[in-house]
Amino acid sequence: MSVMHKYIRSTKKFPHLWxxxxxxxxxxxxxxxxxxxxxxxxxxxxxxxxxxxxxxAPVYVDFNTLHTTxxxxxxxxxxxKLVKPNLHVVVIMGDGDAxxxxxxxFIHSCRRNIDITAIVFNNRIYGMTGGQCSPTTPRGEYxxxxxxxxxxxxxxxxxxxxxxxxxxxARGTTYYARETERFIxxxxxxxxxxxxxxISQCPTIYGRLNKMGGPIEMLRWLRDHAVPIEKVRQRWSGxxxxxxxxxxxxxxTGIFVDREAxxxxxxxxxxxxxxxxxxxxxxxxTRRKR
Amino acid sequence: MARKSVSMTKLALTGNEAVAEAFRQVNPDVAAxxxxxxxxxxxxxFSEYVYDGKVETELIxxxxxxxxMSAAVGAAAGGVRAITATSANGLALMWEVLYIASGxxxxxxxxxxxxxxxxxxxxxxxxSDAMGARDSGWIQIYSENSQxxxxxxxxxxxxxxxxxxxxxxxxxxxxxxISHTTEVLEILDDAAAREFVGEYKPMYTLLNPEQPVTxxxxxxxxxxxxxxxxxxxxxxxxPAVIEQVAQEYAALTGRKYGFIExxxxxxxxxxxxxxxxxxGTTKDVVDTLRERGIKVGMVKLRVFRPFPHEQLAExxxxxKSVAVLDRCISFGAQGGPVYMExxxxxxxKEIPIYSYIYGLGGRDLIPSLVExxxxxxxxxxxxxxxxxLGLRE
Numbered sequence: 001m002s003v004m005h006k007y008i009r010s011t012k013k014f015p016h017l018w019x020x021x022x023x024x025x026x027x028x029x030x031x032x033x034x035x036x037x038x039x040x041x042x043x044x045x046x047x048x049x050x051x052x053x054x055x056x057a058p059v060y061v062d063f064n065t066l067h068t069t070x071x072x073x074x075x076x077x078x079x080x081k082l083v084k085p086n087l088h089v090v091v092i093m094g095d096g097d098a099x100x101x102x103x104x105x106f107i108h109s110c111r112r113n114i115d116i117t118a119i120v121f122n123n124r125i126y127g128m129t130g131g132q133c134s135p136t137t138p139r140g141e142y143x144x145x146x147x148x149x150x151x152x153x154x155x156x157x158x159x160x161x162x163x164x165x166x167x168x169x170a171r172g173t174t175y176y177a178r179e180t181e182r183f184i185x186x187x188x189x190x191x192x193x194x195x196x197x198x199i200s201q202c203p204t205i206y207g208r209l210n211k212m213g214g215p216i217e218m219l220r221w222l223r224d225h226a227v228p229i230e231k232v233r234q235r236w237s238g239x240x241x242x243x244x245x246x247x248x249x250x251x252x253t254g255i256f257v258d259r260e261a262x263x264x265x266x267x268x269x270x271x272x273x274x275x276x277x278x279x280x281x282x283x284x285x286t287r288r289k290r
Numbered sequence: 291m292a293r294k295s296v297s298m299t300k301l302a303l304t305g306n307e308a309v310a311e312a313f314r315q316v317n318p319d320v321a322a323x324x325x326x327x328x329x330x331x332x333x334x335x336f337s338e339y340v341y342d343g344k345v346e347t348e349l350i351x352x353x354x355x356x357x358x359m360s361a362a363v364g365a366a367a368g369g370v371r372a373i374t375a376t377s378a379n380g381l382a383l384m385w386e387v388l389y390i391a392s393g394x395x396x397x398x399x400x401x402x403x404x405x406x407x408x409x410x411x412x413x414x415x416x417x418s419d420a421m422g423a424r425d426s427g428w429i430q431i432y433s434e435n436s437q438x439x440x441x442x443x444x445x446x447x448x449x450x451x452x453x454x455x456x457x458x459x460x461x462x463x464x465x466x467x468i469s470h471t472t473e474v475l476e477i478l479d480d481a482a483a484r485e486f487v488g489e490y491k492p493m494y495t496l497l498n499p500e501q502p503v504t505x506x507x508x509x510x511x512x513x514x515x516x517x518x519x520x521x522x523x524x525x526x527x528x529p530a531v532i533e534q535v536a537q538e539y540a541a542l543t544g545r546k547y548g549f550i551e552x553x554x555x556x557x558x559x560x561x562x563x564x565x566x567x568x569x570g571t572t573k574d575v576v577d578t579l580r581e582r583g584i585k586v587g588m589v590k591l592r593v594f595r596p597f598p599h600e601q602l603a604e605x606x607x608x609x610k611s612v613a614v615l616d617r618c619i620s621f622g623a624q625g626g627p628v629y630m631e632x633x634x635x636x637x638x639k640e641i642p643i644y645s646y647i648y649g650l651g652g653r654d655l656i657p658s659l660v661e662x663x664x665x666x667x668x669x670x671x672x673x674x675x676x677x678x679l680g681l682r683e
Contacts, residue, residue, distance in 0.1 A: 051379075051411075067411055069379055070326075071354065101324075101354035101383075129325035130334060133351055144334060145323075145351045147341050 021215025023174035023200030028057045034184040054094035054121035071102025095122045095136040110164035114264040123202035131205035142209040161195040168194035169257035175222040229254035296482040305468035308436040310335035312443035315483035317345045319370035322361035326380040328465040329403040355380035359387035366396035369495030378405035381419045391458040392427025397450035398458040405465040406651040414652020415465040417618040429459040430595040432565045437475040439463040448535040454527040464567040525596045549598030551590040558587030560667040564615045575660040599635035612643045613663045644672040648679035
């Protein structure tokens with residue numbers, strides 16, 4: 001029995017609704033393997049999601065799961081983490097969910113450095129509603145709402161997260177699933193806001209509209225276009241982790257940010273303890289004066 | 291049926307496609323769009339018209355429904371015709387801006403494809419989305435089928451933009467049941483539709499150096515109350531306009547719309563009040579019961595805001611009892627929203643009125659369920675509290 005079978009809600013929630021060849025299952029499996037390898041008690045893990053194809057992921061696995069509204073999963077997760085700081089809080093989002101309708105929550109979670117792991121399945125399109133252009137649809141590419149090519153610039157989710165203050169930022173692909181699993185494991189171990197973007201394939205819509213072939217061709221495309229950041233660092237021997245050079249249509253993968261910084265929930269409880277003790281001291285002093 | 295004065299084309303369209311077709315004919319200046327099931331297909335279809343150059347609309351795909359309504363407000367304030375469409379949580383996310391649209395008297399037209407609100411998550415039809423917005427100052431018109439959705443969409447612009455009204459207007463259709471079901475309907479030819487809707491001439495706009503105006507600034511204890519009263523005036527003026535527009539539309543198409551539709555009500559002893567696609571099912575049940583010699587009728591509400599209390603009370607005044615079917619729950623209230631409005635309209639009349647909740651989250655309303663409501667009325671066994679149709683308890 002595979003690790004996956006220990007966790008899937010196979011009798012209740014299957015068959016799943018993802019299309020044949022979708023990358024979401026690979027992303028979810030990587031997450032589940034990462035959680036399992038860390039030996040987390042499943043009752044201490046909570047998966048939270050919003051709306052969309054990616055947001056279906058928590059439905060299929062046996063952890064504590066909460067399905068919320070479009071773009072707001074991180075806001076719900078913030079509330080949960082504050083009252084249950086010991087839980088491993090994981091949010092699964094798609095690209096539209098994370099950086100379009102939920103973009104505000106995303107950057108503020110990064111800024112706050114709250115100890116939550118955000119996994120973004122980036123298939124560069126709104127899959128569930130029929131292939132609308134998303135904020136990560138590359139310029140010049142096609143979606144149903146941009147039949148003559150997208151004229152908007154795409155968000156680089158990792159750059160956005162790093163710029164907004166996330167303390168762990170990594171990008172993997174569904175092709176390099178083991179590597180992605182390693183990134184997720186590190187993200188789960190990280191204290192602070194961690195983001196793992198998984199570049200994924202949507203053969204049903206994105207692949208079809210952009211003539212990328214079937215799932216296998218799309219996975220090969222990921223293999224051929226993912227450039228590990230280490231290679232680039234070696235070549236330029238520069239330490240600038242997010243480079244601006246044109247990669248000729250390729251994209252960087254790897255861990256871009258991994259740094260320590262004070263974490264929101266610990267700071268919050270520290271402050272609460274401090275303020276309470278000060279208040280007690282003041283009250284005692286006032287009593288003595290009387 | 292009255293005589294038609296223009297040629298019409300028969301097409302097989304889904305409800306979404308029918309409204310997109312109406313929007314194409316209207317050729318609005320701005321459309322702000324964001325996908326949500328089951329509305330998505332509507333604006334998808336419309337965006338095809340934009341990209342194919344069949345309309346001159348500026349279409350912007352924004353990043354949320356809040357932004358969609360905000361963009362529509364911006365466009366309308368700039369003096370142009372603006373549209374959008376949404377469902378369920380999309381409408382809920384627009385909430386804040388719905389009030390800004392109505393408070394600024396911007397005649398935006400929005401198609402609402404009715405869907406249940408989360409949570410738990412559900413994508414199927416009920417009216418809880420639009421009913422939640424019933425006090426937002428928007429005119430609300432409900433549709434029974436694709437034909438009505440198309441007809442209501444064309445009429446909505448005339449109603450919203452009338453100088454005595456100037457209120458945003460939502461036209462609704464039942465998610466999936468109408469939005470995704472293909473039906474044959476008649477559409478006007480483009481020239482006739484455009485002539486009917488006419489050119490939009492805004493009274494006040496931003497960006498007009500000859501007549502600079504400020505919209506939406508701080509309005510405290512000094513004038514806010516008066517401005518709200520003016521919105522009420524728009525709602526008071528709306529019925530005459532809705533009627534006038536319906537008459538003109540009937541002269542054009544032969545299809546006559548009122549605030550309500552009374553079905554086999556002349557000698558009816560009891561009746562059901564209903565909105566949306568359930569009216570079609572109910573008409574079938576009425577026919578079946580009539581064949582058995584049971585004198586029943588049905589009243590379909592087309593306009594919910596402004597609420598046609600006089601017309602409804604008149605239509606129901608000769609009955610022995612009434613059942614009101616709501617596809618929405620008002621938690622903690624005495625009944626569904628349509629029920630409460632109906633009871634209020636019938637104040638002072640000694641006719642018992644009962645509340646039935648049906649079809650939440652897309653639960654099917656099959657004819658036997660409607661029949662059971664009629665049976666309750668005839669057998670004198672209705673529940674004075676709410677009763678539920680098709681619920682497992």
